[in-house]
Amino acid sequence: MLTLTQQETEAILLSLRVAIVATAASLPFGILVAMVLARGQFFGRSLLNALVLSPLVLPPVVTGYVLLLLLGRHGPLGSWLAEYLGLVFAFRWTGAAVACAVMGFPLMVRAIQLSIEVVDRKLEQAAATLGAGALWVFLTVTLPLMAPGIIAGAILCFARAMGEFGATITFVSNIPGETQTLPTLIYTFTQVPGGDTAALRLTFISIAVSLGAILASEAFVASVARKVRAE
Amino acid sequence: MTIEVSAETRLGSFKLDAHFVSDGRLTAIFGRSGAGKTTLINIIAGLLHPERGRVAVDGSLLLDTEKDVDIPTSRRRIGYVFQESRLFPHLSVRHNLLYGQWFTPRARRYAAFEEVVELLDLGDLLGRGPPQLSGGEKQRVSIGRALLASPRLLLMDEPLSHLDDARKQEVMPYLERLRDQASVPSIYVSHSVAEVARLATSVVLIADGRVAASGPASSMIAKIKRQALTE
DSSP states (O other): OOOOOHHHHHHHHHHHHHHHHHHHHHHHHHHHHHHHHHHOOOTTHHHHHHHHHHHHHSOHHHHHHHHHHHHSTTSHHHHHHHHHTOOOOTTSHHHHHHHHHHHHHHHHHHHHHHHHHTSOHHHHHHHHHTTOOHHHHIIIIIHHHTHHHHHHHHHHHHHHHHHOOHHHHHHHOOOTTTTOOHHHHHHHHHHSTTOHHHHHHHHHHHHHHHHHHHHHHHHHHHHHHHHHOOO | OOEEEEEEEEETTEEEEEEEEEOOSEEEEEOOTTSSHHHHHHHHHTSSOOSEEEEEETTEEEEETTTTEEOOGGGTOEEEEOTTOOOOTTSOHHHHHHTTGGGSOGGGOOOOHHHHHHHTTOGGGTTSOGGGSOHHHHHHHHHHHHHTTOOSEEEEESTTTTSOHHHHHHHHHHHHHHHHHSSSOEEEEESOHHHHHHHOSEEEEEETTEEEEEEEHHHHHHHHHHHHHHO
């Protein structure tokens, strides 16, 4: 019951890799979009907000299918990327990372956006009077004060990516060793006779990783929040 | 050292139309709440942009709407001690103090760290964080932080108004030392006759967004006492 087969280990490691890459690659965009949504006042702001949030409310299969249409080998974006940059996402593990990043993005942006809204802009003014230009104000005041939200957002995105199923299986399928992640492997085990033990084993691992991520996030945010608590 | 300020602007139903020139070591801007004192110094600091105006400090033009000159706050070199201190909560007292020095080229620094620490008695506070300071200590650190950016002019916006009487008495001697020993002139906003009488070398009396009178403290103190009595 307790030993993992090679296929299971592979799926767990792949899931971790996909989740880490998805989180790390989307974090800079997440911060940027959250800044724009929290601070920007422009035409189309609500539209951008709705677009960012849409993966939360759309069926994951739909998100996966849209990704397949856009980024598939014959898709408008996919064919361009393949031809000019040599980047192929369809049916590759990198595609799984894209699917997970898209699914985790709304959670990440939401958490960061909330933390930007509580940053006291008067502190940014104070930094400016001390000689800090806009970029330095952002790096030395805004960014450290929104750190709790960035960490929470990144961990939520990571946890979402670890559990992503619908968009992943639609976009990149369920290929052992390439796109077979923890959730898709559990699904596979539930479809074959005698797969129950393995499915249960992986279920426990999945629960442990997700709960661990949430607990780590809460603890980390609490400790950072103590440090930067406003006067 | 001459400070020349002229500003005309409208904020909702409030109209500011103030002009004054001062060469005092500590110029008090005196007036009741809502007279436009803070608006006026925010214009000097570049935190507010008037419809029409001109600000020149010691011959350097910082703002002139007619000539399209509007130097950004971060490059005006005007220190600002805010009413609510606005210390950076994520930095220690030491790093709050050093923040502005970092943006000041070595050749332009006139305020040495040790001197400022001694002037304001900050030695025992350096390792603490802003949440562990009393109101009076916060304002002393805030003054030190502004000084260490080596500004050409120091603005203080009712730095004592949030303190109780005992704390006011505790900070007052430091403001006198600042006036007599620091090599930078100050503009001190206040609605307290006692503070102005004790600190100011010249006074600008402001009422309903206009300069009602201005001149050396010796001739102005009687005037503002009379005005305070009629309120």
